[in-house]
Amino acid sequence: MRNQDGVFAALLRLACPNLHIGYLPRFVMHDPPDRPSNPAVQSILKGPRLSECLIAAIQEASSMVVEGSDTSSRMRLIGGYLTEVGALSRVAFESWLRKQAHAFIMGRIKYYDNALRNSTDAPYYWSARVSERLVAYRRLLTSEDLSLAADDLVAGRTSPEACVMTQDLVRDYGRLVESWPVFVAVARAMTAS
Numbered sequence: 001m002r003n004q005d006g007v008f009a010a011l012l013r014l015a016c017p018n019l020h021i022g023y024l025p026r027f028v029m030h031d032p033p034d035r036p037s038n039p040a041v042q043s044i045l046k047g048p049r050l051s052e053c054l055i056a057a058i059q060e061a062s063s064m065v066v067e068g069s070d071t072s073s074r075m076r077l078i079g080g081y082l083t084e085v086g087a088l089s090r091v092a093f094e095s096w097l098r099k100q101a102h103a104f105i106m107g108r109i110k111y112y113d114n115a116l117r118n119s120t121d122a123p124y125y126w127s128a129r130v131s132e133r134l135v136a137y138r139r140l141l142t143s144e145d146l147s148l149a150a151d152d153l154v155a156g157r158t159s160p161e162a163c164v165m166t167q168d169l170v171r172d173y174g175r176l177v178e179s180w181p182v183f184v185a186v187a188r189a190m191t192a193s
Helices: 004-015 050-064 071-086 090-118 124-141 159-192
Strands: none
Touching: 004 050, 004 071, 050 071, 050 090, 050 159, 071 090, 071 159, 090 124, 090 159
16 A cells, blocks of 8 residues: 555644654665656546545544543544444445545646745746646546545555545554553553563
């Protein structure tokens, strides 16, 4: 899953608010395969990936977190919420996904709009490209063809199959998060003995 570190960071920020997150002074080279230097605008217009769906659900759970609660309680609560989202009826889950897709696209529109507005000295070709993306994202927002499934799960599947898989993965990730305090307790007990 792309951006799994982002999902984990969102989870940690909510579950462990006093935690400090740092980056080690090492790196892994990011060396993706060659891509065309000028991809068509339509090929880069995508809805949210699974990681963005999970992050959105984690952020939604923040309204339910009790101030002063411990990390284990928070993990169980966040995991429970994700599990509930993954257990929604198909229609309710698709409605939830539609809300996430619209929020994602609105975020993209805001990003490109700000980039265009704040880059007054940018070359014409750059401004034209950003403007194309803005038009395309605005069109996508009202499109009937908007796929509700996590974008990174669509390849090789029909949109309904990918939607079911998205729902299953949200539910299963919720169960994992909900059980995390048990894993930590068992690991502590094993190291103590």
